[in-house]
Amino acid sequence: xxxxxxxxxxxxxxxxxxxxxxxxxLKVGSMSTVNTSDSYQVIARFxxxxxxxxRAPVKSAGVVVxxxxxxxxxxETFEAAVTLRLDKRxxxxxxxxxxxxxxxxxxxxxxxxxxxxxxLKLKDKDRILITQSAVVLENLIGxxxxxxxxxxxxx
Amino acid sequence: MxxxxxxxxxxxxxSIENLGQRTIQxxxxxxxxxxxFLATLLHSGTAFRRFGLTIREIYFSGVLSxxxxxxxxxxxxxxxxxQGYETLQTYGSEEALGVLVALSLVxxxxxxxxxxxxxxRAGSxxxxxIGLMKATEQLSAMEMMAVDPIARVVAPRFWAGVISMPxxxxxxxxxxxxxxxxxxxxxxxxxxGSFWSQMQSAVDFEQDILNGVIKSVVFGIAIxxxxxxxxxxxxxxxxxxxxxxxxTVVTSSLVVLALDFVLTAFMFRGLN
Numbered sequence: 001x002x003x004x005x006x007x008x009x010x011x012x013x014x015x016x017x018x019x020x021x022x023x024x025x026l027k028v029g030s031m032s033t034v035n036t037s038d039s040y041q042v043i044a045r046f047x048x049x050x051x052x053x054x055r056a057p058v059k060s061a062g063v064v065v066x067x068x069x070x071x072x073x074x075x076e077t078f079e080a081a082v083t084l085r086l087d088k089r090x091x092x093x094x095x096x097x098x099x100x101x102x103x104x105x106x107x108x109x110x111x112x113x114x115x116x117x118x119x120l121k122l123k124d125k126d127r128i129l130i131t132q133s134a135v136v137l138e139n140l141i142g143x144x145x146x147x148x149x150x151x152x153x154x155x
Numbered sequence: 156m157x158x159x160x161x162x163x164x165x166x167x168x169x170s171i172e173n174l175g176q177r178t179i180q181x182x183x184x185x186x187x188x189x190x191x192f193l194a195t196l197l198h199s200g201t202a203f204r205r206f207g208l209t210i211r212e213i214y215f216s217g218v219l220s221x222x223x224x225x226x227x228x229x230x231x232x233x234x235x236x237x238q239g240y241e242t243l244q245t246y247g248s249e250e251a252l253g254v255l256v257a258l259s260l261v262x263x264x265x266x267x268x269x270x271x272x273x274x275x276r277a278g279s280x281x282x283x284x285i286g287l288m289k290a291t292e293q294l295s296a297m298e299m300m301a302v303d304p305i306a307r308v309v310a311p312r313f314w315a316g317v318i319s320m321p322x323x324x325x326x327x328x329x330x331x332x333x334x335x336x337x338x339x340x341x342x343x344x345x346x347x348g349s350f351w352s353q354m355q356s357a358v359d360f361e362q363d364i365l366n367g368v369i370k371s372v373v374f375g376i377a378i379x380x381x382x383x384x385x386x387x388x389x390x391x392x393x394x395x396x397x398x399x400x401x402x403t404v405v406t407s408s409l410v411v412l413a414l415d416f417v418l419t420a421f422m423f424r425g426l427n
Contacts, residue, residue: 003207010210013218017322020329021368027351028257028332029360055352067348104247108349 038088040124041069044098044111045079050134052100052109058084059101060113065090068111084111084128093118099132109134188384191305195313195383198306208311209318216277216312216379217319221326223272228327231264232256232334239335240343249345253354256335261358261367262423265328267415270374273320274407278382281312282403285386286396294387309387313379320375321368328367366422370415377414378407 049071058066066086074081086092095116102109113128122128202209239255285308288294294304332354339345358364382403389399 006214007210009218010213013213013221013319014322016221017325020322020325021364023329024261024325024332024364025360028261028354029358029364053352053356055348055355057346057348057352064346064348067352103250107248108250108353 039066039085040088040122042084042086042122042124042126042128044082044084044128044131045074045077046082046098046100046131046133047079048133048136049080049082050100050102050109050136052082052111052134056108056110058086058111058113060090060092060115065113082111086122091121094120094122094126095130096122096128097130097132098128100134102135184388187388188380191384191387192380194305195309195380198303199310199314201303201306202310202314205311208307209314212312212315213319216273216281216315217323220273220276220319220323223276224269224323224327225330227268227272228265228330229334231268231327232260232331232336233338235259235264235331236335236338236343240339240345249339249343250349250353252335252339252345253350254357256339257332257354257358258363260328260331260335261363263415263419265331266324266367266370266374267411269324269327269371270320270378270411271408273316273323273375274378274382274411275404277316277319278378278403278407279400281316281379281382282386282389282400283396285309285312285383286389286391286399289387289389290391290393290396292391309383313383316379316382317372317375320378321371324367324371324374366418369422370418373414373418374411377410381407381410 052068052071054068054071056068057064058068066084068082069085070083072081072083073079084098092113093116095118097114097116099112099114100109101112116130235256236252239252240249243249243251243255285294288304288308294308297304297307336350340347340350385399385403385406389395
C-alpha cells in the first residue's frame with residue numbers, strides 16, 4: 001500500500017475518533033448548546049420548580065410543543081425564571097397558564113400549558129403571568145399530617 | 156522407619172524444587188517484562204522522530220480494527236436499547252433509556268469491550284508478527300546492521316496502540332449510543348427530547364466521559380505492552396509463536412478486566 005493512501009486512512013481514522021469524542025462531549029455530555037431555529041421564547045416565573053431540568057418537555061394537552069431552554073433564579077423576586085422555547089407552529093393566547101407537572105408518580109417533570117381565552121397571542125420574550133408551582137410530595141404529606149393532627153386536637 | 160518413607164521424601168523434595176523453579180522463572184519473566192517495557196519507553200524517540208513508522212502501525216492496529224469496533228458498538232448499543240427498554244418500562248420510566256445506554260457505554264462497555272476486541276484483533280496480530288520476525292531472525296539481522304529492533308519495531312507499535320485505543324473506544328461508545336437511539340427512539344418510540352435531555356443531564360463530561368477516556372488509554376498501554384512482550388519473548392518456533400499469540404489474548408483480556416475493576420473502584424467510589 002502506498003504511503004499517501006496509508007496516511008489518508010490514518011488521518012480519516014483520527015478525524016473520526018476525535019469527532020466521536022466531540023459527539024460524546026457535546027451531544028451526550030452536558031456541554032451542549034441548543035439551536036434557536038423555528039421557535040420563540042416565553043418566560044414563566046415559578047415559586048418552586050421542584051426537580052424541573054433544562055431541556056425538559058413543555059406539553060399542552062399532552063402534546064410536546066416545546067422545551068425548557070433555561071432555568072435561572074431571580075434574586076429580586078426570589079422566584080425561579082424558566083425560559084420556555086416553544087415551536088413556532090403553535091401560538092398560545094396571552095392568558096395561558098403554565099404548571100409544573102410530573103409524569104407518573106416518580107417520573108420526570110415537565111411544564112403543562114393550558115390555553116386561555118384571550119384573542120392576543122404570546123410573542124417572543126413575553127411572560128406567562130399565571131403559573132402553578134411544582135407539587136412537592138413531602139410538603140403535601142406534611143400538610144396532610146398537620147391537618148390530621150388538627151382534627152384530633154381537643155377544642 | 157526412615158527407609159520406608161524414602162521415596163515419599165524424594166517426591167516431596169522434587170515438588171518443592173519444582174515450585175521453587177517456577178517461582179524463580181516467574182519472577183525472572185516479570186523482571187524481563189519490566190525491563191522490556193522500560194526499554195520501549197526509553198527508545199521511543201525514533202517512534203516520534205520518524206512518525207511515518209508509527210502512522211503505518213496506527214493503520215494496521217487502528218484503522219483495520221475499525222469495522223469490528225463500529226459494528227460491535229452498534230449492536231451492543233441496540234441490544235442495550237432493547238433490554239433497557241424492557242426493564243425500564245416496568246417502572247414507567249422509558250425516558251431514562253438514554254441515561255442507561257449512555258452511562259453504561261461511556262463508563263464501562265465502551266472502553267472494556269473495545270479493549271477486548273482490540274486485544275483479539277490487533278494484539279494477537281502484533282504478537283504473531285513480532286514472534287515470526289524473531290523466529291525468522293529478522294530481529295537479529297537488524298541488530299547486526301546496528302538497527303535497534305526495540306526502537307525500530309517495538310516502540311512504533313506501542314505508541315500506535317496507545318494512540319488508537321482511546322479513539323476506538325470513543326467510536327465504540329458513539330456508535331453504541333447511536334444504536335441505542337435507533338432502537339429506543341426510532342423503533343420503539345421513546346420521546347426523542349427526553350432521551351437526549353435526560354442523557355445530557357445525567358452524563359457528566361469530567362466524571363463520566365473523561366474517566367472513560369483515561370480507562371481506554373490505560374487499557375491501550377496494557378494490551379500493546381503485553382502483546383509486544385509476548386511476541387518478543389516467544390520461542391522461535393511455529394508452536395512457540397502460536398502459544399504466544401494465545402497467551403496475548405488471554406492475558407490481556409484478563410488484565411483489562413482486572414484493571415477495569417481497579418480503575419472503577421478509584422474513579423466512581425465517591426459517586427452516588
